[in-house]
Amino acid sequence: xxxxxxxxxxxxxxxxxxxxxxxxxxxxxxxxxxxxxxxxxxxxxxxxxxxxxxxxxxxxxxxxxxxxxxxxxxxxxxxxxxxxxxxxxxxxxxxxxxxxxxxxxxxxxxxxxxxxxxxxxxxx
Numbered sequence: 001x002x003x004x005x006x007x008x009x010x011x012x013x014x015x016x017x018x019x020x021x022x023x024x025x026x027x028x029x030x031x032x033x034x035x036x037x038x039x040x041x042x043x044x045x046x047x048x049x050x051x052x053x054x055x056x057x058x059x060x061x062x063x064x065x066x067x068x069x070x071x072x073x074x075x076x077x078x079x080x081x082x083x084x085x086x087x088x089x090x091x092x093x094x095x096x097x098x099x100x101x102x103x104x105x106x107x108x109x110x111x112x113x114x115x116x117x118x119x120x121x122x123x124x
Contacts, residue, residue, distance in 0.1 A: 008118030021095030037091035
């Protein structure tokens, strides 16, 4: 599965962005999808995920109420709607696809395929 993330950019604090992650494969609906981010000098951290077959999303506490993950299986695409952005949201955002179990849904090791990342910069 090849993943292509897009939609990043420069936005002011309080602004909004929507990231997209398009998958190359038609079996997209069989994968759980996650968004992670890496800030300079920090490890990749969990942002949000949708487990296959489960409509309940998972969110990191730091983004709850501000970010929304969704997927369109007909378009093989997962989205991350980000609002009320803060400077601390600045990072490279990555989408991942895999079949994580519940205990690994928020861990990078739960995902087998990764996109190339898209930069999000939030200015204060």
